[in-house]
Amino acid sequence: MTPVRTTSRTTSRTTSEQGRPLLELDGLRKEFGSRPVSVAVDDVSLTVYEGETLALVGESGCGKTTLTRLLLRLIEPTAGLVRFAGQDLGGLTPAQLRSVRKQMQVVLQDPYSSMNPRMRIADIVAEPLVTHDPAARGRRGRARTRERVGELLEAVGLDAGIQDRYPHEFSGGQRQRVSIARALAIEPRLVVLDEPTSALDVSVQARILDLLAELQQRLGLTYVFVSHNLAVVRQVADRVAVMRGGALVEVGEAADVFRRPRHAYTRRLLDAVPDPDPRTARRTAGLRAGAAGAAGAGDGPR
Known part of the structure; x- marks a missing residue:
């Protein structure tokens, strides 16, 4: 699978409309083991802009968690660069990296697992x-x-x-x-939200999502929102990055990705989302079929 490489030029908004680049990933690759090597993240290039919510989606095992650990510099990449506010994190001393980490925080899926019960x-x-x-x-x-x-x-x-x-x-x-x-x-300036509502019931999910939106607006936060729940992603994301097999296969404005997904894998993910209104489901299926016909052989990564 050829990974998609995404920079500020591939999105529909201009840089000024999106804000300045805050986090830039360039050719990130992470390998584990040896003979044979397991590739967890494969040549990922991505820009996250100040003040936006970028959703990182895909099935379990697609590399989402490894990618977030790389961008937080909790693990070292096999290849590629991570830049935060224009600063390459690869060459920093531990003291310098500690200073940068003040600006990058994470909220985990299971809050209890991240707390010392004592x-x-x-x-x-x-x-x-x-x-x-x-x-x-x-x-x-x-x-x-x-x-x-x-x-x-x-x-x-x-x-x-x-x-x-x-x-x-x-x-x-x-x-x-x-x-x-x-x-x-x-x-912090950047908060990584790793499945922050998946362990909660629906009513509590809604309240947490409302809280996150309010805090983002009030404090000017930038979110990387990791999830496999596309119904939640539809509510919160400005842009969506879709991962499969460690690579990015599609990145775009959330409205475009949900209405006219360009990659077959993205369409399969969206088709798996239950829709309580069959009329909506039929209209969505028609739109996707039309987009697929227009794309022709364009099921591959762009």
């Missing part, structure tokens, strides 16, 4: 503050940190008075709000 909510949310700011460890710093934790909890719709409670005392949706508060503690 830690109080105050300590969980404050951990990034204490890690990156030595002044937060002193007596005065601790008082200010507790005040800041209260502000963060209120920002995500929780009561500041819950700080001395433990994770097991809260619902899944509340724990996810705590995770979001923790991610926002050091005021």
